[in-house]
Amino acid sequence: MSSKAGRRLFFISGFIFLLYSLLIIFSSISTGDFFVGHELVFLGTAVMSFCLSYLYPQFKEDDERSKRIRERGVFFSFLFILGYMIILMPLFQLKIIDLNGYQTVSLLATLAMITVFSSFVVLSKRY
Incomplete structure (x- = not known):
């Protein structure tokens, strides 16, 4: 697969996922059940x-630079995810936020995905 085709495929799928998420968010708000989790x-x-x-051309070549970006990105993401959990624990304990198990796991999964891949983007500009 060429570089442009791979980038285009990821961009189109990102756009489709964005439309799906907006549709699901709108439908859950309109039914009064906002933040089910999967949105x-x-x-x-x-x-x-x-x-x-954005990262496809750089990660397509499995060189030392892309490996370093992945290693550093996962390390920094791990620290951020620990920070998210440290912040969420007192919020749950003090009943500031009230989420069930599915919502909590969905929130942490979303934060992990966003953190890992955005850290890859930031580190790709640095290295």
Whole structure:
């Protein structure tokens, strides 16, 4: 697959996921059941697809630079995800936010997806 075809495929899938997430968010707001959980996962998948669209030419070549970006990105993302959990724990304990298990896992999965792939983008500009 050529570089332009791969980028185009990720961009189109990101756009489709974005439309799906907006549709699901609108339908859950209109029914009065906003934040079921899966609407944020679609949004995170859209962000992931857009980031992969940007990163495709760099990650296509499995060289030292792309490996370094992946290693550093996962390391920084791990620290951010720990930070998310440290922030969420007192919010749950003090009953500031009230989410069920599915919503909590969906929120953490979305934050993890967005953090990992956006850190790849930021690090690709740095390295």
